[in-house]
Amino acid sequence: MRKTLIAVSAMMVLVPFLAQAGGPSKAVAAKAISNAAARIKIAEGMNDQWLATLAAFKAAKAAEAKGDFALAQSKAMTAETLANLSIQQATVQKKLWVNEVVK
């Protein structure tokens, strides 16, 4: 019984640390931010940047600065996804805008 209690207590102490150890590292978050930045640059070059993209990217950088790498990675991935959508929108519009022209 005593051994079981010690084992459970040890687990309760260790689990949070182990969970954190399994979370994104600074390098992983930085990589996610770098990926997002690359896509954002492309979207900007296509004159189609979404405000939500920039907000998510800003949040990622802020989280990274605070050391919350899980949040930084999550926000960076959101920013990258939104940037990809705007790139896709701009790519499609390159062909489709003519359909809206007054004839």
Next chain:
Amino acid sequence: MKSIIMALMGASLALFGPLASARAAAPINPQADLKAFQGYFLKRFPNVPLAAYVNGPYNFSKSEADQWKQIMEFPPYQFALDTGKSLFNAKFPNGKDYASCFPNGGIGIAQNYPMFDAKTGRVVTLGIAVNRCRVANGLKKLKLTTGPMADILAYMTSTSDGKKINVVVPNNPKALAAYQAGKEYFYSRRGQLNFSCASCHVQEAGMHLRGNVLAPALGMTASFPLYRSKWGNMGTLVRRFIGCNKKVHSAPAKPDSAAYRDLAYFLTYMDNGLPVSGPGARP
């Protein structure tokens, strides 16, 4: 997370994918565009004469038009006009002034802007020309959206009041490309809301967006710079572009960007033949 990304990408494909029946790009023909553009509005709103389009939303809302007439008894841009005149006539530290930078001393020339500068291969708006003048005379550029720039433009535009807009797109590949880029920008959907300029100002022109009447694109440039009650001060056409971009959740371009220069070029060319009616006042 990966599955969410895949789902979002899939959703976007579903959104944009079926729209794959784009028409082939037509040759660049500004004159034909102008005829079609003005013809579209004249046919759609047969009770609004061409010259009246410079009054924007007031053609479509009697209550707003009545308020506007009352407001114009004491035009809210009058202070800006007076300030602009003083700024325009003030001497630079080197003894020169704005008049020295423009044909006809800068008086009665606003109807010719934006114009294409063959030397730089770029479109020059009146605001950018004012900043060029400042830089040439050792002064810093002014902000292109509001403040002293809007005041100076208000004065310069007032000296062209009633003159017909006469923007020229010369037969120059770069000029035609700039015009076409502006046209493409105007008709391209952008931002998270997937709206183009034309979505509101062509397709929904004259309709209500909540309490506001959407002004038609035709005649829109004729009354800038203008005093907007919403702003509480003067703003230039570029300021309006920035506001529209933000409304569709798109990050705005830089005020002196090629995107906005070209957009102003196309949009003002579409107003050729309409009288300058600036500065103006809007809700």
